[in-house]
Amino acid sequence: MTKNRIFWAVAAPVAAILNSLLFIYIILKIRGVDPLSMFSLMISYGFDPRNLVSELNQTIAYYLAGVAAAIGFKMLLFNIGIDGQYRMGAFFGAVVGGAVALPPVLHVLLIVITAMIAGGLWAAIAGYLKVRRGVNEVISNIMLNFIAAAVISYLLLPSMLGTLPEGSQTAQTFPIPASGQMPTIKAFDGEIYSFLFVAIFVGIAYWVMLNKTVFGFNLKATGLSFRAARASGVNAPRMIFVTTVLSGAIAGLVGIGTLLSDTHKYSMAFPAGYAFTGLALALLGRNHPVGIFFAAFLWSFLERSAPVLEFEGVPPEIVIVMQGTIVLSIVIAYEVVARINLRQQQRAVGSVSAEAQPIKESN
Amino acid sequence: MDNVLDVVGIEKKYPGVIANRDVALTVKAGSIHAIIGENGAGKSTLMKILYGLIRPDAGHIKAFGKDVELKSPQDAIALGIGMVHQHFKLADNATVLENVILGSEPTRMGFIINFDQARKKLVEIAEHYGLEIDPDESLSNLGVGERQRVEIAKVLFRGAKILILDEPTAVLVPQEVEELFSNLRELVKRGLTVLFISHKLDEVLSIADEITIMRQGATVASRTPKSTNKVELAELMVGGELPKPRAGATKSTGESLISIKNASYMRQDGRQVLNNLSLELKGGEILGLAGVEGNGQSELIELIMGLVKPSGGTVEILGLDATKTLTKDIRNAGVAYIPQDRQRDGLLMSAPLWENRVLGHQFASPMANNAWVNKGEAIEDSKRVVSEFDVRTPGINVLASALSGGNQQKFIVGRELSGSPKVILAAQPTRGVDVGAQAIIWDHLMKARSEGAGILLISADLDELFSLSDRIAVIYSGSIVATLDPNKTTPEQLGLAMTGAKSA
Numbered sequence: 009m010t011k012n013r014i015f016w017a018v019a020a021p022v023a024a025i026l027n028s029l030l031f032i033y034i035i036l037k038i039r040g041v042d043p044l045s046m047f048s049l050m051i052s053y054g055f056d057p058r059n060l061v062s063e064l065n066q067t068i069a070y071y072l073a074g075v076a077a078a079i080g081f082k083m084l085l086f087n088i089g090i091d092g093q094y095r096m097g098a099f100f101g102a103v104v105g106g107a108v109a110l111p112p113v114l115h116v117l118l119i120v121i122t123a124m125i126a127g128g129l130w131a132a133i134a135g136y137l138k139v140r141r142g143v144n145e146v147i148s149n150i151m152l153n154f155i156a157a158a159v160i161s162y163l164l165l166p167s168m169l170g171t172l173p174e175g176s177q178t179a180q181t182f183p184i185p186a187s188g189q190m191p192t193i194k195a196f197d198g199e200i201y202s203f204l205f206v207a208i209f210v211g212i213a214y215w216v217m218l219n220k221t222v223f224g225f226n227l228k229a230t231g232l233s234f235r236a237a238r239a240s241g242v243n244a245p246r247m248i249f250v251t252t253v254l255s256g257a258i259a260g261l262v263g264i265g266t267l268l269s270d271t272h273k274y275s276m277a278f279p280a281g282y283a284f285t286g287l288a289l290a291l292l293g294r295n296h297p298v299g300i301f302f303a304a305f306l307w308s309f310l311e312r313s314a315p316v317l318e319f320e321g322v323p324p325e326i327v328i329v330m331q332g333t334i335v336l337s338i339v340i341a342y343e344v345v346a347r348i349n350l351r352q353q354q355r356a357v358g359s360v361s362a363e364a365q366p367i368k369e370s371n
Numbered sequence: 372m373d374n375v376l377d378v379v380g381i382e383k384k385y386p387g388v389i390a391n392r393d394v395a396l397t398v399k400a401g402s403i404h405a406i407i408g409e410n411g412a413g414k415s416t417l418m419k420i421l422y423g424l425i426r427p428d429a430g431h432i433k434a435f436g437k438d439v440e441l442k443s444p445q446d447a448i449a450l451g452i453g454m455v456h457q458h459f460k461l462a463d464n465a466t467v468l469e470n471v472i473l474g475s476e477p478t479r480m481g482f483i484i485n486f487d488q489a490r491k492k493l494v495e496i497a498e499h500y501g502l503e504i505d506p507d508e509s510l511s512n513l514g515v516g517e518r519q520r521v522e523i524a525k526v527l528f529r530g531a532k533i534l535i536l537d538e539p540t541a542v543l544v545p546q547e548v549e550e551l552f553s554n555l556r557e558l559v560k561r562g563l564t565v566l567f568i569s570h571k572l573d574e575v576l577s578i579a580d581e582i583t584i585m586r587q588g589a590t591v592a593s594r595t596p597k598s599t600n601k602v603e604l605a606e607l608m609v610g611g612e613l614p615k616p617r618a619g620a621t622k623s624t625g626e627s628l629i630s631i632k633n634a635s636y637m638r639q640d641g642r643q644v645l646n647n648l649s650l651e652l653k654g655g656e657i658l659g660l661a662g663v664e665g666n667g668q669s670e671l672i673e674l675i676m677g678l679v680k681p682s683g684g685t686v687e688i689l690g691l692d693a694t695k696t697l698t699k700d701i702r703n704a705g706v707a708y709i710p711q712d713r714q715r716d717g718l719l720m721s722a723p724l725w726e727n728r729v730l731g732h733q734f735a736s737p738m739a740n741n742a743w744v745n746k747g748e749a750i751e752d753s754k755r756v757v758s759e760f761d762v763r764t765p766g767i768n769v770l771a772s773a774l775s776g777g778n779q780q781k782f783i784v785g786r787e788l789s790g791s792p793k794v795i796l797a798a799q800p801t802r803g804v805d806v807g808a809q810a811i812i813w814d815h816l817m818k819a820r821s822e823g824a825g826i827l828l829i830s831a832d833l834d835e836l837f838s839l840s841d842r843i844a845v846i847y848s849g850s851i852v853a854t855l856d857p858n859k860t861t862p863e864q865l866g867l868a869m870t871g872a873k874s875a
């Protein structure tokens with residue numbers, strides 16, 4: 009029974025990935041490159057231990073973005089503001105971390121909490137606008153992403169909170185001292201961010217919250233039916249607001265792994281685009297913490313192994329095409345798989361009750 | 372007479388359930404054909420198949436003498452088959468005319484809506500079939516009965532020759548039922564055929580030309596009103612005798628559970644929906660609330676549940692000030708709520724049954740241990756509700772949307788009556804359930820009363836009001852205009868009071 013369930017759960021993502029591989033296969037074939045040797049090149053490069061480490065580190069950020077998006081999805085919220093929330097989290101985490109001197113663990117904790125608060129508060133603006141003013145969160149979040157980028161580049165000015173070290177072209181925050189840094193795990197000639205454990209913890213907490221707690225029940229109920237949730241005693245508007253903030257708080261953690269274990273400071277070099285990726289990963293992983301993890305790893309893997317294609321004269325952007333087709337296929341695949349699954353179950357009923365006359369099956 | 376529909380061997384399976392099997396149905400042209408059967412017997416499924424909404428796994432459909440395959444409602448409409456759903460699908464902020472033509476607008480030059488032509492056609496249809504409707508009235512001003520007429524006009528506008536109605540009378544008060552029936556008689560006189568579902572056997576016997584009975588997915592018998600009677604029909608449906616509700620003893624405890632004084636409420640659109648309303652509910656009594664839908668009943672309930680705040684007056688429930696108390700605290704104090712719109716307010720349609728058991732009870736033991744949902748208990752108790760209230764379902768892990776309408780209702784009632792509530796707000800508690808289930812629900816309500824609970828019973832079914840109520844309050848235009856003793860009042864007097872006539 010459970011084996012069956014797992015099969016049906018992974019069937020759609022796997023089908024989507026295969027579909028996208030087929031698509032790329034055809035494109036490469038048309039270009040006159042041998043697709044199979046291309047794929048095997050990507051695989052051997054991507055699974056090279058050193059590359060695995062950096063993929064894993066990138067997975068952390070993608071994973072957190074995916075979980076943040078998934079929390080929103082459960083409430084039918086499209087949190088496209090993850091980009092701004094992540095920036096706010098990383099920036100203020102870095103600023104606070106660079107400004108204080110505390111004992112090691114406390115220092116890290118302070119940075120993490122600051123990042124969550126900053127991300128959460130930034131999301132709260134969109135939440136407030138939605139609940140109180142009826143503003144669609146997609147619109148407000150897109151604007152908030154722009155505003156976040158602008159505000160941060162202003163705050164990064166040396167006259168404000170930032171600094172411009174000698175010989176450097178980019179403004180950045182003051183470096184976080186050793187007490188506020190997180191160790192790395194040495195493995196395969198690389199260093200894995202120990203923030204990985206925080207990401208895993210977030211995934212577990214997300215699952216427990218959603219499936220075991222009354223809070224999670226209320227969250228799901230409000231997402232499924234606003235009116236029914238309200239009638240059941242849930243303060244549904246407040247629930248929408250709180251969920252938005254929670255999603256933002258998780259988004260605030262997206263850049264923290266890099267910050268604490270690698271750069272130790274925030275600069276404009278922190279990448280953009282986590283919102284779309286997060287939403288795509290939540291979709292691909294079906295809002296499930298384990299599913300999102302595999303999706304996040306797949307994404308990092310593809311991105312990391314893309315450059316190798318250039319040696320063979322294939323533009324590495326082909327990977328973006330691949331990611332795009334995966335996202336498109338997944339939506340269709342879920343629908344198709346759900347139908348096949350339903351038909352199978354119906355056939356099962358049919359054969360069981362073919363002889364059995366009364367069909368009233370009491371439980 | 373010719374047959375407009377000839378259906379044989381229809382079969383439709385869902386996971387764990389056979390919704391239709393061996394269905395054979397013959398409908399004569401120009402007749403009113405009733406479909407009856409227990410909750411979950413497969414009536415709605417069959418109607419949806421005939422309207423192209425669901426595709427059957429097997430079977431043949433002959434419409435107007437020709438073999439047809441209905442892939443979608445468009446196919447059905449093209450053939451002249453139209454359906455009015457139980458839950459109306461009309462736009463509130465549009466006029467009657469706009470609603471009627473929506474989706475089949477007659478156009479000029481292919482893209483400009485020809486309103487003149489549409490209005491002319493609608494007026495013609497209305498006159499031809501004797502339907503009283505005003506094309507320019509805004510839909511938000513219409514009551515349920517009128518909305519139903521608009522839905523019927525909409526189907527006729529598309530040229531339907533066969534009209535399918537799923538439980539059309541469930542939402543109507545008796546006067547409206549009479550109007551609907553005279554409309555239907557007019558339609559068949561003009562050559563249309565009507566196919567409708569009902570749980571009310573009196574109605575069926577009075578209006579139908581032919582009756583088809585379904586049981587456990589199959590059509591088991593066909594009768595004419597002359598050749599049968601209520602008892603036989605009920606037996607055919609159930610396959611045995613009907614349960615009879617035991618009359619429970621009334622023991623008013625005298626304790627005041629709900630006390631509303633001069634409550635007023637104005638909606639956002641500026642309409643005054645409650646007007647100095649006063650009402651008192653005591654322990655151990657069933658207070659019936661009679662009234663035509665839309666006279667403030669929903670708002671009254673929302674007020675008591677703390678979902679809206681009054682613009683004036685006081686609302687006290689179980690000693691709490693409802694105007695200042697959270698809904699969850701009102702629920703926790705021991706208030707059960709059976710909402711009128713079960714699918715929108717009472718259920719998470721795409722959540723499994725056991726999660727729906729938790730809904731509304733997630734703030735207290737036994738469904739929750741502090742911050743944690745008690746899944747084991749929810750599963751156990753869902754099973755109890757399913758067996759105690761005879762909910763027909765393959766299990767408690769199926770989604771609520773997989774249950775038939777009546778079975779959804781039974782589940783909600785069972786859930787709300789769990790844990791000995793002190794106050795029960797029951798809006799249309801037996802809407803859409805079959806006679807057997809109605810007896811079960813009445814039984815439970817009376818049992819709760821004899822244990823001291825106070826029940827506010829809102830019902831469009833006068834039989835229900837007379838059978839259960841200790842007192843009947845009449846709501847009209849946002850006020851209680853009369854409080855009657857059911858033993859000293861006739862249905863006619865009550866009906867008159869509901870229309871606002873002062874004499875009662």
Ligand SMILES: Nc1ncnc2c1ncn2[C@@H]1O[C@H](COP(=O)(O)OP(=O)(O)OP(=O)(O)O)[C@@H](O)[C@H]1O
Nearest residue numbers: 385390410411412413414415416773774775776777
């Ligand atoms: N979408 C669905 N998925 C699974 N099962 C379904 C679905 N729709 C209906 N069923 C099942 O099919 C059976 C017949 O349902 P149907 O809605 O036709 O009953 P009905 O006769 O209209 O009952 P009621 O009087 O309660 O409305 C029920 O047992 C129901 O649980």
Ligand SMILES: [Mg+2]
Nearest residue numbers: 414415775776
């Ligand atoms: Mg039905």
